[in-house]
Amino acid sequence: MDIASRKTVGKQQPxxxxxxxxxxxRRFAYAILVPAMTAFLIMVAYPFFDAMSMSFFQYTxxxxxxxxxxxxxFVAVLTDPYVLGSWLxxxxxxxxxxxxxxxxxxxxxxxxxxxxxxxGVMRTLTLLPWILPSTVSAFVWxxxxxxxxxxxxxxxxxxGFIDSPIQFLSExxxxxxxxxxxxxxxxxxxxxxxxxxxxxxxxxxxxxxxxIDGAGNLRIVKRLILPHLKPVxxxxxxLGMIGNLQxxxxxxxxxxxxxxxxxxxxxxEVFRQAFENWDLGMASAIGVLWVFTLMPIVIFYLRSxxxxx
Amino acid sequence: MADVxxxxxxxxxxxxxxxxxxxxxIDSGDFVVFVGPSGCGKSTLLRMxxxxxxxxxxxxxxxGDCVTNTxxxxxxxxxxxxxxxxxxxxxxxxxxxxxxxxxxxxxxxIDERVSEAASVLKLDDYLDRKPRELSGGQRQRVAIGRxxxxxxxVFLFDEPLxxxxxxxxxxxxxxxxxxxxxxxxxxxxxxxxxxxxxxxADKIVVLREGVVEQVGTPLNLYHNPANxxxxxxxxxxxxxxxxxxxxxxxxxxxxxxxxxxxxxxxEFDGSEVVEGQKLxxxxxxxxxxxGAGGDIELELEVEVVEKLGGTTFVYGxxxxxxxxxxxxxxxxVSKGSSxxxxxxxxxxHLFLEDxxxxxxxxxxxxxxxxxx
Ligand SMILES: Nc1ncnc2c1ncn2[C@@H]1O[C@H](COP(=O)(O)OP(=O)(O)OP(=O)(O)O)[C@@H](O)[C@H]1O
Ligand SMILES: [Mg+2]
Numbered sequence: 001m002d003i004a005s006r007k008t009v010g011k012q013q014p015x016x017x018x019x020x021x022x023x024x025x026r027r028f029a030y031a032i033l034v035p036a037m038t039a040f041l042i043m044v045a046y047p048f049f050d051a052m053s054m055s056f057f058q059y060t061x062x063x064x065x066x067x068x069x070x071x072x073x074f075v076a077v078l079t080d081p082y083v084l085g086s087w088l089x090x091x092x093x094x095x096x097x098x099x100x101x102x103x104x105x106x107x108x109x110x111x112x113x114x115x116x117x118x119x120g121v122m123r124t125l126t127l128l129p130w131i132l133p134s135t136v137s138a139f140v141w142x143x144x145x146x147x148x149x150x151x152x153x154x155x156x157x158x159x160g161f162i163d164s165p166i167q168f169l170s171e172x173x174x175x176x177x178x179x180x181x182x183x184x185x186x187x188x189x190x191x192x193x194x195x196x197x198x199x200x201x202x203x204x205x206x207x208x209x210x211x212i213d214g215a216g217n218l219r220i221v222k223r224l225i226l227p228h229l230k231p232v233x234x235x236x237x238x239l240g241m242i243g244n245l246q247x248x249x250x251x252x253x254x255x256x257x258x259x260x261x262x263x264x265x266x267x268x269e270v271f272r273q274a275f276e277n278w279d280l281g282m283a284s285a286i287g288v289l290w291v292f293t294l295m296p297i298v299i300f301y302l303r304s305x306x307x308x309x
Numbered sequence: 310m311a312d313v314x315x316x317x318x319x320x321x322x323x324x325x326x327x328x329x330x331x332x333x334x335i336d337s338g339d340f341v342v343f344v345g346p347s348g349c350g351k352s353t354l355l356r357m358x359x360x361x362x363x364x365x366x367x368x369x370x371x372x373g374d375c376v377t378n379t380x381x382x383x384x385x386x387x388x389x390x391x392x393x394x395x396x397x398x399x400x401x402x403x404x405x406x407x408x409x410x411x412x413x414x415x416x417x418x419i420d421e422r423v424s425e426a427a428s429v430l431k432l433d434d435y436l437d438r439k440p441r442e443l444s445g446g447q448r449q450r451v452a453i454g455r456x457x458x459x460x461x462x463v464f465l466f467d468e469p470l471x472x473x474x475x476x477x478x479x480x481x482x483x484x485x486x487x488x489x490x491x492x493x494x495x496x497x498x499x500x501x502x503x504x505x506x507x508x509x510a511d512k513i514v515v516l517r518e519g520v521v522e523q524v525g526t527p528l529n530l531y532h533n534p535a536n537x538x539x540x541x542x543x544x545x546x547x548x549x550x551x552x553x554x555x556x557x558x559x560x561x562x563x564x565x566x567x568x569x570x571x572x573x574x575x576e577f578d579g580s581e582v583v584e585g586q587k588l589x590x591x592x593x594x595x596x597x598x599x600g601a602g603g604d605i606e607l608e609l610e611v612e613v614v615e616k617l618g619g620t621t622f623v624y625g626x627x628x629x630x631x632x633x634x635x636x637x638x639x640x641x642v643s644k645g646s647s648x649x650x651x652x653x654x655x656x657x658h659l660f661l662e663d664x665x666x667x668x669x670x671x672x673x674x675x676x677x678x679x680x681x
Binding site for chain 2: 227
């Protein structure tokens with residue numbers, strides 16, 4: 001806006017009244033918004049509403065043309081035990097992953113906040129999962145969780161926690177654990193960065209004052225660090241939920257939504273309806289409900305992002 | 310009440326050494342000020358006493374106990390930080406009671422201590438506010454309040470007033486001094502403001518680059534600086550320095566030549582200096598008079614005149630060397646003119662080239678008379 005106003009000021013006669021200056025400013029502002037708005041309409045809004053409207057049609061591989069059926073798709077979705085089940089699966093995955101990521105991200109950030117030799121190297125290494133392509137991470141974890149040769153089973157067996165290897169990817173709970181673990185592993189760097197940035201924004205003298213007051217680590221975390229990080233928790237919590245609700249690639253690569261439907265979250269369900277059953281009407285009905293699930297979190301996130309203070 | 314003793318204390322951060330073997334003994338109940346330019350190690354030294362910084366070599370004793378490896382909370386100290394370091398999510402009351410809560414005191418005991426401290430610091434009306442709802446001066450008081458509820462043996466302050474405006478600074482300075490009189494505890498106070506040092510201290514420790522330059526009462530440092538650094542650091546405006554050359558010297562007298570060719574005779578022990586040796590000649594601005602009348606007269610080219618009402622600062626040149634004179638408020642001085650200023654011979658300090666002050670028996674005697 002600064003550049004825009006300077007440009008227009010340059011063109012104006014010095015005798016021009018203030019009002020006309022402002023009006024021309026505003027016109028210029030709208031003018032430069034046009035390309036962005038056009039792009040948004042073509043690339044985002046149109047496909048979105050087009051897909052939404054598809055949810056009112058029956059359109060499968062057997063239909064030559066979409067047939068308008070009103071809310072039938074929604075009724076079908078909301079009464080289909082499989083689809084309802086995938087809502088529960090999604091909830092378990094989202095809540096489990098978000099909580100685990102936040103806990104481990106915070107713990108790791110607290111570690112990386114300490115002053116120790118090689119801290120810089122460790123901080124950099126921490127970012128590794130972030131830059132790896134997620135399908136690569138999925139395969140790495142699939143290998144580590146392998147029921148025969150996986151390092152995780154070897155370690156658990158070695159430590160005596162289990163008597164026989166866990167078949168992570170072929171058991172319901174094991175598969176859910178596997179996708180949660182893998183997704184958490186990938187998300188930790190981002191979360192740790194958020195928490196670390198929050199920690200570094202803290203006046204370290206507060207911690208020193210608390211040490212002199214005799215407070216131990218636990219009390220310092222509880223009474224000083226957690227209250228300080230509260231805004232970070234809100235933002236990362238919302239971001240984490242949004243990201244995990246949208247999660248597709250890792251689950252698809254790791255379990256394909258299985259075994260059977262054990263890890264079949266909404267994104268997988270939409271994918272199946274759209275590209276395996278070719279029922280586009282059902283797929284968009286799920287998509288629409290999914291968007292409404294996301295919406296409150298997104299609104300909450302955006303509000304906390306733009307809120308002053 | 311407790312004394313604090315430092316024995317050959319050394320601090321290294323990695324390979325760089327910042328404190329170079331400090332020996333210091335602070336008497337019980339004294340108000341001691343660490344003063345020195347930025348980066349000289351004042352905070353580091355204080356933080357080592359607090360236990361927030363590890364001591365690389367040497368030992369620290371508080372109240373007779375070696376605390377070199379003791380946790381901060383077990384040393385019997387309390388500290389006021391430059392940023393105040395109040396706990397932002399706690400009320401004033403919670404800020405002050407936190408330390409007692411940690412040690413598991415009973416609620417009635419805590420309440421009593423907190424209200425006691427609040428009334429001393431006039432914070433009674435603010436106990437339920439959060440730090441961000443307080444003014445700078447009030448925050449400062451809370452930071453002090455947080456230390457006094459714990460009844461420590463030794464109070465530590467790290468530039469506590471540097472975030473306040475000039476007026477509040479003077480006010481808080483007086484309040485802290487009063488508090489010291491009231492409590493009678495040992496207090497160690499870090500500042501780079503020599504006015505704070507002069508006005509508050511029982512004893513001043515002047516530090517430079519991790520070394521103690523001089524320890525003494527404010528007036529002792531003012532009248533008998535051990536070296537050129539202390540002479541320049543204590544007193545405001547800064548002492549004037551001129552390079553001079555020894556013309557003649559005896560055990561009771563040194564005759565030196567000023568840069569303008571003028572010879573002046575001074576009462577110093579000149580047995581250590583020889584003819585032709587270079588020395589530094591120092592006079593404080595406030596010891597100048599306008600016109601003749603002092604023992605030594607100098608003609609200055611007046612460059613800038615600042616009239617503050619009560620006093621006038623004159624910035625002039627003597628043979629190209631800057632000179633500042635602080636004279637009477639009504640003195641008639643005009644910019645661009647050449648004027649005569651004078652001062653008494655016993656106001657002059659002489660320093661060897663390495664900075665050490667030349668000794669003068671008589672000046673020492675005068676100073677001890679004026680010290681209360
Ligand atoms: N954590 C640290 N790591 C490395 N060097 C440090 C550290 N803390 C202080 N120093 C160095 O030690 C020296 C003394 O620092 P210190 O903070 O004690 O100075 P100071 O006298 O308090 O200065 P100021 O008046 O600016 O507060 C400085 O050169 C500083 O760079
Ligand atoms: Mg400091």
